Amino acid sequence: MISNNSASTEKDEAAEGKNVRELKSLRPCHDLEQHRIYVDALNNAIQQDEVKNIALSGPYGVGKSSILQGFRKDPDGKYRDDIITISLSTLGFSKSADSDSRHSPDASISPQTNQIQKEIVKQLLYRKPPNELPASRFKRIQKPDRKQSQIVSALIGVILTIVIAAIGGFSKIPKVCDSAWWEFGVKFVCLWLLLSLVAWLASQYLQGAVHLDKFTAGPATLTLSGSDNSDGDSYFDRYLDEIIYFFEMSTCRIVVFEDIDRFSNWEIFEELRELNTLLNNAEQLQDKKSESDKNEIVFIYAMKESIFEPQAVPDTDEVAKDNQDRAIQEIQKANRTKFFDVIIPVVPFVTHRSARDLMRQELEGISPMVSDELIDRVAKYVPDFRLLRSVCNEYTIYAQFILGDNKLKFEPDNLFALMLYKSVHLKDFERIHLGQSKLDEVYRISLRVRDDCIRRINDQYDALEKRLESNVEAGDIQERASKLRKMVEWVAARSAENVESFSVEIDNCDYSEDKIEAHSFWSALSKMSSNQPIIVRYQYGPYSNQVNLLHFNKADMEEFLGKSIFAAPINSKIRNDIDSKLRELEHDREHYRLATMADLMSDSSATVTSAHTAEPSSFAKYVKTLLGSELAAALIRYGYIDRNFVLYTSTYYDTFLSANAMTFRLQHMERDLMNPNYELSDGDVQQLMSDTTIDLKEFARPGAYNVSILDYLLVNRNTHQKRLDAITLSFLQDNASATFFLQSFFSSDSLNKDRLIIELTPQYPGIFTLLIGLCGVPDEKQVNYVNIALQCASPDVDYDTSSLRGVVEASYGDMAVFTSRYADKPVDTVAELMAQAGVKFADVTVIETDVRERLIRNNCYEVNRQNLDAVSGDHQPVLDVLYGEKPTIYTYLLQSLEAYLATIAEDESVESSALVGSADTAKVIADVVKLDVAASTRPGYSAADDVKSSDSEAFPLLSSLLESSRGGWSLELDSLPAGCWSVLALHDYFALTTSNLLNYIGRRGVDDALVKLLKRHSAIENQEYSLSDDEYFELAAAIINLGGDQLSVDRRVNLVRSIGRDTPIPTYLITPQKGKLIGSLIKFCLITDTPDAYRLTDGLDWPSRRYAILSSSEFVNYMTPELIGGDTLKIIRSGSIPERIKQAIADELISYCAGMSVTNLEQIVNYVRRNDNLHLNASALAWVTSQGMPSSLIFPLLIRDIDALSDWDVLEVIGALDSPYRDLVAAEHELINIDTTDNAYALFERLKQMGKIFSYSRDESKHLYVVRTRTSSSH
Secondary structure: OOOOHHHHHHHHHHHOOOOOOOOOOOOOOOOHHHHHHHHHHHHHHHHOOOOOEEEEEOOOOOOHHHHHHHHOEOOOOOEOOOEEEEEOOOOOOOOOOOOOOOOOOOOOOOHHHHHHHHHHHHHHHOOOOHHHOOOOOOOOOOOOOHHHHHHHHHHHHHHHHHHHHHOOHHHHOOOOOOOHHHHHHHHHHHHHHHHHHHHHHHHHHHOOOOOOOEEEEOOEEEEOOOOOOOOOOOHHHHOHHHHHHHHHHOOOOEEEEEOHHHHOOOHHHHHHHHHHHHHHHOHHHHOOOOOOOOOOOEEEEEEOHHHHOOOOOOOOOHHHHHHHHHHHHHHHHHHHHHHOOEEEEOOOOOOOOOHHHHHHHHHOOOOOOOOHHHHHHHHHHOOOHHHHHHHHHHHHHHHHHHOOOOOOOOOHHHHHHHHHHHHHOHHHHHHHHHOOOHHHHHHHHHHHHHHHHHHHHHHHHHHHHHHHHHOHHHHHHHHHHHHHHHHHHHHHHHOOOOOOEEEEEEOOEEEEHHHHHOHHHHHHHHOOOOOOEEEEEEEEOOOOOEEEEEEEEHHHHHHHHOOHHHHOOOOHHHHHHHHHHHHHHHHHHHHHHOOOHHHHHOOOOOEEOOOOOOOOEEHHHHHHHHHOOHHHHHHHHOOOOOOOHHHHHOOOOOOOOOHHHHHHHHHHHOOOOOOOOOOOOHHHHHHHHHOOOOOHHHHHOHHHOOHHHHHHHHHOOOOOHHHHHHHHHHHOOOOHHHHHHHHHHHOOOOOOHHHHHHHHOOOOOOHHHHHHOOOOOOHHHHHHHHHHHHHOOOOOOOOOOOOHHHHHHHHHHHOHHHHOOOOOOOHHHHHHHHHHHOOOEOOHHHOOHHHHHHHHHOOOEOOOHHHHHHHHOOOOOOHHHHHHHOHHHHHHHHHOHHHHHHHHHHOOOOOOOOOOOOOOHHHHHHHHHHHHHHHOOOOOHHHHHHOOOOOOOOOHHHHHHHHOOOOOOOEOHHHOOHHHHHHHHHOOOEOOEHHHHHHHHHHHOOOHHHHHHHHHOOOOEOOOOOOOHHHHHHHHHHHHOOOOOOOOHHHHHHHHHHOOOOOOOOHHHOOOOOOOHHHHHHHOOOOOOOHHHHHOOOOOOHHHHHHHHHHOOOHHHHOOHHHHHHHHHHHHHOOOOOHHHHHHHHHOHHHHOOOOOHHHHHHHHHHHHHOOOOOOOHHHHHHHHHOOOOHHHHHHHHHHOHHHOOHHHHHHHHHHOOOOOOHHHHOOOOEEEEOOOOOOHHHHHHHHHOOOEEEEEEEOOOOEEEEEEHHHHHO
């Protein structure tokens, strides 16, 4: 940037009219030497026959207007009267709302083309005065002719007077004299004068005010104005006769059209060519002069060459669209040469390369000078000479006012850059004063982008700090362990041995392979001397059964692994790497804090996310898109348009503010645009403080939130206390702007952060949330900030402590407010804040005594073994002891019961117990039950009595409490809610007494918990409790009626027997069960051995009934056929039932076997036959014979039991048998053969004695007896 020493005198010179450089006109300037070729070409073209349409083509700003200016002059320098110029401006030109207004949907002319024709017709016809075109229908206002008006008024008066006289109007006028002629003359003259005067006055008053548009007579309407355009004709069509009449009445034969190409409407050229053809074919124009004179009408068009480039492709089939595009392009390009008769190109003299030299040329003599650097960078964007000159002119004026005395030390380059911006963004330049320009938006976006970059850096900073805290030590140790492992493997590989595992011996301490990743190993290794031996043992081989030893010393390992691995402390390498990255981030953050718009333009990481773009774009791309020009983007990129741009748009008189301070006031304070990192010097801030036009309230608005301002006020708070109070009080609103600014302040390099905390804490409720939520601030600084805030905390402020807990718990050992003793410490306030925040100190022993006592009183400590020992003092940290000795601690531990129980569970010492069975144990359990009930869906404590759940899920805390308790103590249930009894039963903590069992069963029945308790005990204690019979029956029946899957029969019977009562239990209280239950009850006399006892087995299986029979000593006495039912066969066949019971059945076989099937009866008889201890009497034998039993089965029984039978019984039984057995007593056969293997000698001898047989013998060969009856012997 170049500054000019004479800038301070510019205003004085301007006042005296001594401008350094006069303003240069923007109008076309004909250069005879430069433009002669083009003028001669035009003159030659119009002299040629049939040349009627000439194009002077070239881009904007190449000098077409200057060439035509020279063409319109004759050699004497006078303007030719045969040339007229028609110039159309696009500024404010009325356009259709439709973007395609240049084209009509049908074949008619477009609205834009018609409007252009209208402007051409107006400029053409109004070029001549009305008196030169007397027959024209265009009635234009002209200077009134008084004499002519008077004559016309007099004629009108004469006519009206004659009409009145003719209709007898004079008779209505009073008589004025006696002579008729004199009276007529007087009346005529007076009336004529009066009417003439009225007509003249009316003409003067109504001149131009009345316009007759239509005249209607009946159904016919005559349009007089010719303005009706209902038929859609163009202006050329409607006023063609007027145009021809114009050329007929004038000498003009050349029409120059300028700027008509700016509408980018090639349709108007077609209309003009058609008009030219009509004019040259009009007979009235051809006859005007002699044949020797050139009489053609020539149109000259000053236009750009691209006007006939394809404007749009008409709607066509998509299939052939590409081909039609090419065809249309070629046709339209061909129309250019076909349309014009002569095309004269104008060679551009201003390009993006030559513009630089022209700009320097135009800037010559302008002071202050603009630097060559600026010209080189921006000239290529201003190839238009007229625009370039306009910029230089504006710079000349602005420089005299803006840079005159240059008190604000403005830069000429910045002013010139803003003039360049103004030249292409006129509307936006005007809006700078309102703060609504695109430059203002760019500036605001730059602040947002800068803040986003800082925010990202802060997030990265915090992430690195977290990594530093959590993983640095583990990562460093793992890296060292990996190197050591590789060393051992490398050494072993030299001996072709594959290491399976290894250990390291240091100072007689052996560290296994998994222990080398422990901090203790590396600490021990680093403390060793260089020559101290280190032994490595490693296992190798297919089964890891071979061991090898490696002997090293520390020096050897340092040579292999590097000295840094031992010399550097643990985690130093990783910590150093992270610290280096943190320093880089701090440097980058400082860079962005001071970053300008130019800096952000060249920074690819500076991105913008807006509603218009789906993805983030670079700031440079966003600026270019928003401003819409490369020039504007370049001016910002190179820093010529900076944050002070608003100062270059106006003059500032009598200001004592610096440019920097003025910009801050205009851009931020007045517009309430916050920029915390705007850099202000102490002098700038002092100027703002001294400015009396700045109200005190302005400092309380976000626009005044600035790190430099607040820094200055904190240092000079005694002088500017009111302003400091205004800013700090505005923070109390706790809005987003205040939070963002304070974040920026604490992440800046200010040295007064502690002072701000001291100012804010006694009045700002959100101070802790703010300090802990700071991003990009080192953790140790945050801890220090919180420490200062705690030291300044006020008891009258309701602080937000929601985020305080984490920081305090992690770093309280580094906070003086907890560890140091000093005067005026707000101990009570700090303790209250800790309680409010829910802070739990892991080790209260490191806290200063006064604070510690209040923290313990407020329950601000973590429940762990160390703290339990500290808070319990001389007492055991068990709940039932603390209940009576330290109720406050007991209450807190009860609230933190889960943590307390976890601590007890982690303690592996035998003495560790949650309860020891004191007098208050039941009260503790009752309190824990309340906690469980409150935590469940049950509404209150009273519901605990109704709980029927039998597992620990219903009372998880109580269950955990009992699991963590030691000792053989037990409780009486009557002092505890019934809901928890099952949990006590599960953990065997209530006495198995008759009173407890009665209570339990009466309230809860026999549930699983009680069953488990009963399984663990073999007897029930009576404890001198006098049981009534009913109570005993209830308790015994409850136990006895348990299922076999719950409790074995023996355990149930033994438990009931342990009660020590001899009173039999009524059988109706017993629920029959399969198995040994009924039999055991009978056996141990728990129920009376009666038929009722046996009837309990009804419906049970046979083994159950059999065991009952076996257990009964009286069964044989009360056994009846009805009692045993269908079990006769089972009893007989049972090998375990006593023979006496079976014999009793055999004795009454007819009763027990009545209705039995022959098959079953046969089985009984067979069983009796095989069992020598069982006998059937004669009636039974006879009965079974009558039931269809085989005689071969009955006969052996008769043989076996012959001695027990009388002779009559023998004869009765034999008589009931079939032959041949019946023949023994029938005496019908002489010789009888009895087939039997039994020894029948006794029977035959008995029959022989009875005289029924004569003799008998045994035929062994045939296994039969041969018997001779007495009858046979007589023969």
